[in-house]
Amino acid sequence: MKCEILILGSGPAGWTAALYAARANRRPVVVRGLQPGGQLSITTDVENYPGFAEVIQGPWLMEQMEAQARTAGTEVIDDLITEVRLEQGTPFVCVGDGGAEYYGETLIIATGAQARWLGLESETKFRGHGVSACATCDGFFFRGMEVAVVGGGNTAAEEALFLTNFASRVHLVHRRDVMRAEKVLQDRVLRNEKIVPHWNREVAEVLGDNEPLGVTAIRLRATGDGANGAADETLPVAGVFIAIGHDPATGLFKGKLKMDAHGYIQTAPDSTATEIRGVYAAGDVRDAVYRQAVTAAGMGCMAALEAERFLAERE
Ligand SMILES: Cc1cc2nc3c(=O)[nH]c(=O)nc-3n(C[C@H](O)[C@H](O)[C@H](O)COP(=O)(O)OP(=O)(O)OC[C@H]3O[C@@H](n4cnc5c(N)ncnc54)[C@H](O)[C@@H]3O)c2cc1C
Numbered sequence: 184m185k186c187e188i189l190i191l192g193s194g195p196a197g198w199t200a201a202l203y204a205a206r207a208n209r210r211p212v213v214v215r216g217l218q219p220g221g222q223l224s225i226t227t228d229v230e231n232y233p234g235f236a237e238v239i240q241g242p243w244l245m246e247q248m249e250a251q252a253r254t255a256g257t258e259v260i261d262d263l264i265t266e267v268r269l270e271q272g273t274p275f276v277c278v279g280d281g282g283a284e285y286y287g288e289t290l291i292i293a294t295g296a297q298a299r300w301l302g303l304e305s306e307t308k309f310r311g312h313g314v315s316a317c318a319t320c321d322g323f324f325f326r327g328m329e330v331a332v333v334g335g336g337n338t339a340a341e342e343a344l345f346l347t348n349f350a351s352r353v354h355l356v357h358r359r360d361v362m363r364a365e366k367v368l369q370d371r372v373l374r375n376e377k378i379v380p381h382w383n384r385e386v387a388e389v390l391g392d393n394e395p396l397g398v399t400a401i402r403l404r405a406t407g408d409g410a411n412g413a414a415d416e417t418l419p420v421a422g423v424f425i426a427i428g429h430d431p432a433t434g435l436f437k438g439k440l441k442m443d444a445h446g447y448i449q450t451a452p453d454s455t456a457t458e459i460r461g462v463y464a465a466g467d468v469r470d471a472v473y474r475q476a477v478t479a480a481g482m483g484c485m486a487a488l489e490a491e492r493f494l495a496e497r498e
């Protein structure tokens with residue numbers, strides 16, 4: 184299959200890129216990947232996507248984005264790209280799971296990222312019902328309640344501080360007795376009276392009700408051999424924020440595109456352009472900072488406009 188603008192990923196970045204590319208009459212192709220709709224397809228309430236006074240559901244929002252992109256003239260393919268060939272220049276070649284080849288005069292990478300989870304069964308059960316990986320997205324739901332943040336790096340520190348705007352108390356649960364976060368963030372966390380650290384503990388289980396599904400507490404297990412004085416405990420909380428990092432979906436591009444130390448694709452300043460002309464990266468795949476649907480959508484728009492200019496200049 185050949186097209187002018189080939190888009191990998193069907194999250195907010197991918198669909199917005201497709202919408203703009205289709206409206207520029209470039210008949211884009213979107214390869215949806217294993218998670219059609221991206222990360223928002225696994226969440227429930229979304230209250231911060233502009234344009235909706237009522238609470239909307241993540242999967243519904245993604246269906247709307249897909250429908251809009253299709254109506255504008257996007258072709259949609261269900262495949263998972265397992266190999267890319269960029270070194271020969273345009274057209275760029277992407278190979279699907281079953282061996283199908285897709286040729287794009289330009290390529291927009293919108294493969295997103297995945298939050299890291301603890302891997303507990305109870306965590307999966309309550310995901311979207313008290314267990315979250317995004318304080319910016321879900322903190323508002325816990326006004327006046329006690330919550331826990333799990334992790335010890337910059338993300339955990341930032342999430343804990345942000346949550347103090349809403350929660351009555353924020354329990355910070357960390358496996359070690361010192362945070363890995365930058366010193367300035369650590370100081371802010373430790374000075375904040377609303378944040379209660381629980382050192383040398385890990386989450387053993389998320390506890391909650393079934394009807395309605397919701398978190399009521401977390402059971403903590405002491406790490407180490409007990410010499411550090413930490414004991415098992417149960418914390419009554421309404422929300423648990425897992426803040427142990429994100430993994431950008433960039434394995435395909437290792438050694439082919441510049442990435443930062445955490446695997447996020449690097450682009451030119453104020454641009455989605457990678458170092459290969461005609462290849463663009465938009466959304467969470469290149470953004471370790473904001474990680475929001477609206478910023479991903481904004482970058483999808485930028486990528487499509489930049490791809491369109493590249494094609495127009497060549498013509
Ligand atoms: C539980 C949860 C709740 C959230 N709530 C909110 C919220 O309320 N508000 C908000 O603004 N943000 C929220 N976020 C963050 C938001 O979902 C992300 O910032 C946004 O989805 C990023 O969009 P994206 O298009 O960059 O990538 P993603 O949404 O991550 O989409 C990536 C896409 O790439 C595809 N893909 C990956 N690899 C391949 C491949 N090899 N071949 C083809 N396709 C591939 C996947 O199938 C997927 O469709 C939430 C995130 C989570 C996890």
